[in-house]
Amino acid sequence: MRTDTPQAVRLADYRPFPFTIETTRLVFDLHPSQTRVKAELAVRRTGAKDEPLVLNGERLKLVSVAVDGEGLSANQYVVDAERLTIPDLPDQFVLTTEVEIDPSANKALMGLYMSGGRFCTQCEAEGFRTITYFPDRPDVLSRYSVRIEAGREFTHLLSNGNLVGSGALEDNRFFAEWEDPFPKPCYLFALVAGHLDVLADKFLTMSGREVALRVFVDPGQASRAAYALDSLKRAMKWDEEAFGREYDLDLFMIVAVRDFNFGAMENKGLNIFNSSLLLADPETATDLDYERIEAVVAHEYFHNWTGNRITCRDWFQLCLKEGFTVFRDQSFSADQRGATVQRIKDVRALRARQFAEDAGPLAHPVRPSSYMKIDNFYTATIYEKGSEIIRMLKTILGAEAFRKGSDLYFERHDGQATTVEAFIECFAEASGRDLSDFFGWYEQAGTPAVTIETAYDADAQAVTLTLTQSTAPTPGQPDKKPLPIPIAIGLLSETGAVLRDTEVVLLDRNTLTVRWDNVASEPVLSALRGFSAPVNLSTDARPAERYVLFGSDPDLFNRWEAGQTLARDLILARAAGAPDEVGEERYADALGRALVDDAAEPAFKALLLALPSEPDLALMSEPADPPALHEARNALRTRVAVHLGDLLRRLHGEMQSDAEFSASAEAAGRRALRNACAEVLCSDPHADNLERLTAHFNTGRNMTDAMGGLFPLVTIGGPARDLALSKFHRAWRNEPLVLDKWFAVQGRDPNEDALDRVIALTKHEDFEPTNPNRLRALVSTFANFNPARFHDPSGAGYRFLADQILAVDGFNPMTAARLVEPLGNWRRYKPELGKLMREQLERVAAHPDLSKNVLELATKALG
Numbered sequence: 001m002r003t004d005t006p007q008a009v010r011l012a013d014y015r016p017f018p019f020t021i022e023t024t025r026l027v028f029d030l031h032p033s034q035t036r037v038k039a040e041l042a043v044r045r046t047g048a049k050d051e052p053l054v055l056n057g058e059r060l061k062l063v064s065v066a067v068d069g070e071g072l073s074a075n076q077y078v079v080d081a082e083r084l085t086i087p088d089l090p091d092q093f094v095l096t097t098e099v100e101i102d103p104s105a106n107k108a109l110m111g112l113y114m115s116g117g118r119f120c121t122q123c124e125a126e127g128f129r130t131i132t133y134f135p136d137r138p139d140v141l142s143r144y145s146v147r148i149e150a151g152r153e154f155t156h157l158l159s160n161g162n163l164v165g166s167g168a169l170e171d172n173r174f175f176a177e178w179e180d181p182f183p184k185p186c187y188l189f190a191l192v193a194g195h196l197d198v199l200a201d202k203f204l205t206m207s208g209r210e211v212a213l214r215v216f217v218d219p220g221q222a223s224r225a226a227y228a229l230d231s232l233k234r235a236m237k238w239d240e241e242a243f244g245r246e247y248d249l250d251l252f253m254i255v256a257v258r259d260f261n262f263g264a265m266e267n268k269g270l271n272i273f274n275s276s277l278l279l280a281d282p283e284t285a286t287d288l289d290y291e292r293i294e295a296v297v298a299h300e301y302f303h304n305w306t307g308n309r310i311t312c313r314d315w316f317q318l319c320l321k322e323g324f325t326v327f328r329d330q331s332f333s334a335d336q337r338g339a340t341v342q343r344i345k346d347v348r349a350l351r352a353r354q355f356a357e358d359a360g361p362l363a364h365p366v367r368p369s370s371y372m373k374i375d376n377f378y379t380a381t382i383y384e385k386g387s388e389i390i391r392m393l394k395t396i397l398g399a400e401a402f403r404k405g406s407d408l409y410f411e412r413h414d415g416q417a418t419t420v421e422a423f424i425e426c427f428a429e430a431s432g433r434d435l436s437d438f439f440g441w442y443e444q445a446g447t448p449a450v451t452i453e454t455a456y457d458a459d460a461q462a463v464t465l466t467l468t469q470s471t472a473p474t475p476g477q478p479d480k481k482p483l484p485i486p487i488a489i490g491l492l493s494e495t496g497a498v499l500r501d502t503e504v505v506l507l508d509r510n511t512l513t514v515r516w517d518n519v520a521s522e523p524v525l526s527a528l529r530g531f532s533a534p535v536n537l538s539t540d541a542r543p544a545e546r547y548v549l550f551g552s553d554p555d556l557f558n559r560w561e562a563g564q565t566l567a568r569d570l571i572l573a574r575a576a577g578a579p580d581e582v583g584e585e586r587y588a589d590a591l592g593r594a595l596v597d598d599a600a601e602p603a604f605k606a607l608l609l610a611l612p613s614e615p616d617l618a619l620m621s622e623p624a625d626p627p628a629l630h631e632a633r634n635a636l637r638t639r640v641a642v643h644l645g646d647l648l649r650r651l652h653g654e655m656q657s658d659a660e661f662s663a664s665a666e667a668a669g670r671r672a673l674r675n676a677c678a679e680v681l682c683s684d685p686h687a688d689n690l691e692r693l694t695a696h697f698n699t700g701r702n703m704t705d706a707m708g709g710l711f712p713l714v715t716i717g718g719p720a721r722d723l724a725l726s727k728f729h730r731a732w733r734n735e736p737l738v739l740d741k742w743f744a745v746q747g748r749d750p751n752e753d754a755l756d757r758v759i760a761l762t763k764h765e766d767f768e769p770t771n772p773n774r775l776r777a778l779v780s781t782f783a784n785f786n787p788a789r790f791h792d793p794s795g796a797g798y799r800f801l802a803d804q805i806l807a808v809d810g811f812n813p814m815t816a817a818r819l820v821e822p823l824g825n826w827r828r829y830k831p832e833l834g835k836l837m838r839e840q841l842e843r844v845a846a847h848p849d850l851s852k853n854v855l856e857l858a859t860k861a862l863g
C-alpha cells in the first residue's frame, strides 16, 4: 500500500548483483497461518569489498539471521519493510535466515498462498521476496535443494527438479526432498503441497531419454487432464523438430490450481496452471478452451528453453522470453490446427488488445526503459507485439537463416541471464545481416501507419507502388523514426486471376517506390499478406477491388481481411448516419457466395461470418460512440440474417454432427461454423429461428454447442434469456469452470438492462471476487466485451468498474490493476463519455491507500 512516492526503475541503472548465490537450501515447515522458511545461501562476493549484502524481503517476520553459523545480533544488520541489509561480510560465507509467513492470509496470490486447501506458489515476477530474504532479480542464478514438511492430509509435496528423498515425521507429518540440478533465478522457484490426483505418462526424447510426465489435479479430476497431457507430448515433440530443443530433466510436472492471477507459470520442471487452462472434457469445456489449453501447455513447456535455460538479465528484457515463447506457441498451434485460421485469430487478438494499447496512454515499447511495477508490464505489447517482431525477423531472414540464428542463441547463451541485444546479435551473425535498424522495433512504441498507392501504366505494362510509413507520437516518444517493415504483396487481375505471386517488399524508410514490369493488366493489390507486419495499412482500393480479394485472393488471410474491411466501412458509415443500403446488400451477397465455396474449410467460413467486433470498430472511429457502433453493427448483422436466412439455416443444420465428440480442429471448425450461423440468426428472432436456437441450446451435447446456443438466447433477451440462464445455472452450479461461463455470458449480454443485471450479479452467492477467474468472467468481460453497455451515457458502467477496482485492490493489486485498462483510453471516446471515464479514473487515483500497481496505471492513463 502507498507509504511513500513510488520510485521508477530504469533500464539505464542496471548493475550486476555484487555477490553470487552458489547454492540455495530451503526448508519449509508448512502450516496454513504460520509457515517457517529456513534458507541457507552459499554466498561469494563478486563485486567490491565494501558492498553490503542487500536482500529483498517483504511481509516476512524475521526469526533469526546467522553468518557461517554465528547468529547476528540486531546491530549487525538492518531490516525494513522491503529489505535486509548486512554490512561487513567476508568474501565467502553461508547466510542462514529463518522467517515466518502466513499463506492463509495471502489473497494477493503472489508468493506462497493457499488455494482450495492446498499450498502453492507464484514467484514471477517478484513474489519470491514474500517467501524468504533473497536477491529477487532474474540475473542471480542459484542451484536449489528444497525440503518440504507438511501434514498427512496432503498426498504430494512438490518442488522443482528431481525427488531425492521422502519419509515420515512425528505428529502425523511427512517430508519430501527435491533437488534441481539447473541453476535458476528465484522467480522460477515453485512449491505445491496438496491432496492431489495424478495423471501419469512418459515421453521418449530425441536422444532416447525417458521423461516421466505427471499432471496433478483435484481428486476425481484426472480424466479431465488428458487433453493437456496429450498437448504436452505433442509440444515436446514439436520443439525437438522445429527448434532442436530437448527436455532436460527426468520429470516434468504440471499442477492445476483454481485461484491464480494469470494463465499459467513455467516454473522449472513444475508448471503451475490456472485450472481453466488445464481441465477439459467435452461436457464442460468449449473448443476455445481446448485450443487455449493446447497453446498454453505448449507455451509454458517452451519456456523451458526460452526463459528457463536462457533467462532475462533484468525485467526490461521480459520480451526476450515472452515474445519469443508466444511466437513459438503460435507456430506450434499453426502446425497443429492450420496456419490461416490460426493467423486470423492471432491477428484479431493482436489488434483488439495490442493495437488498442499502442494507441493510448499506456503505450510502451516492447522493451520499455522504465517501470514502477513490473507486474503491470505483462502486456499485450510485450507478449503479442513481441511475437510479431520475431515473426518479422523470420520473414526478413528466411526460415533457414532464422533457424541458424536460434541455434546459435541456444548454444551461446545456455545457462545465462541475457538481453534482447544479445539475442538479435545471434541472428545478425548467423545471417550476415546488419539488424541495427530492426532493433528499433523493440525501442519504439506505437503502431506504424502504412499507406500504399498504386499506379498502373497500361502502355508500359508496369505498376508503380508508393509505400509510406509514419508513426504517431506516444507518451515520452514525440518523434518517431522509420522502421524496417516487411510487406508481403501480390497482384490479382480484375477477374481474380493471379497476376503476380507474393513478394516481400522491405519498407525501411519513410517512402519507398517499387516498380514492377510485365504486369499484363490493371492490377488489384493484395498487400500485407498473412499480416506480415504489425501495422495499420491503408490503400487506395475501391470496394470493387476489395470484392475481388474477398472472392478470390489466394492468400486466405487477405480474403478474410477484405471481408472485414468491407463490413467495417459499412458499419462505420451507418454509425455516422449515412447507411449504404445497396452496399450492404452487395456485401451480404458476396458473403453468401463465400459460404458456399466447397474449397474453404468450415473454421475459415466461421471467421468470415463474424463481423468486426465492437471494440475493433471503436478503435477505427474517432471519437468512438460505442452504443451507435453497436446499433450499426446489429443492423448489418440483421441484414445478413434476413438476406442469407435460408443459407444460414441450411448450414446450421448441416454442420450438426451426430458422431461422437472429437476435439480435432476439423470437428471444432464445424461446430464453430454452426455457432457462427446461430449468432447471426439471433438478429432475426422470428418464431422459426427462435425455435431453432432454443433447440440448439437444449440439445447441445457438449459445452461448445451449449454456449453456442446460450449466447444467442441471451442476446434475444426476455423469457428466452431467463429460461436458458436458469436452466444452465441449475445444471452447472457445482462446476466452477462452467459457472465462470455463466457469469461471462451475462457480462456480454447486449440488452438494455445488462448493467443492472451485472451489478446485481456481484451480489450473487456464487460471485467470489477473491477468485480471479470468477471476477474476470463478470467484471472484465463486461468492461472489455460489452462496450454498448459499459459506455452507458449515465456513466454508471464506469462507476461500477471503478468500485470493483478499488474493492479488489484491497487484497489483490495485480488483478485490480488489470481492470484499469477499459477506462484508460478515455481520450478516444465522445467527449461526454470521455469526461465521465476520466472522472472515475480520477476517483481511483485519489484513493488514499492505493497499491503501486493501480496507482501507476491510473496515473499514466490520466497523464
Ligand code: TRP
Binding pocket: 122, 124, 125, 260, 261, 262, 263, 264, 265, 266, 299, 300, 322, 378
Ligand atoms: N510467465 C508466465 C507466462 O507467460 C506468466 C506470468 C507472469 C504469471 N507473471 C505471473 C502468471 C504472475 C501468474 C502470476 O507464461
Ligand code: ZN
Binding pocket: 299, 303, 321, 322, 325
Ligand atoms: Zn510466458
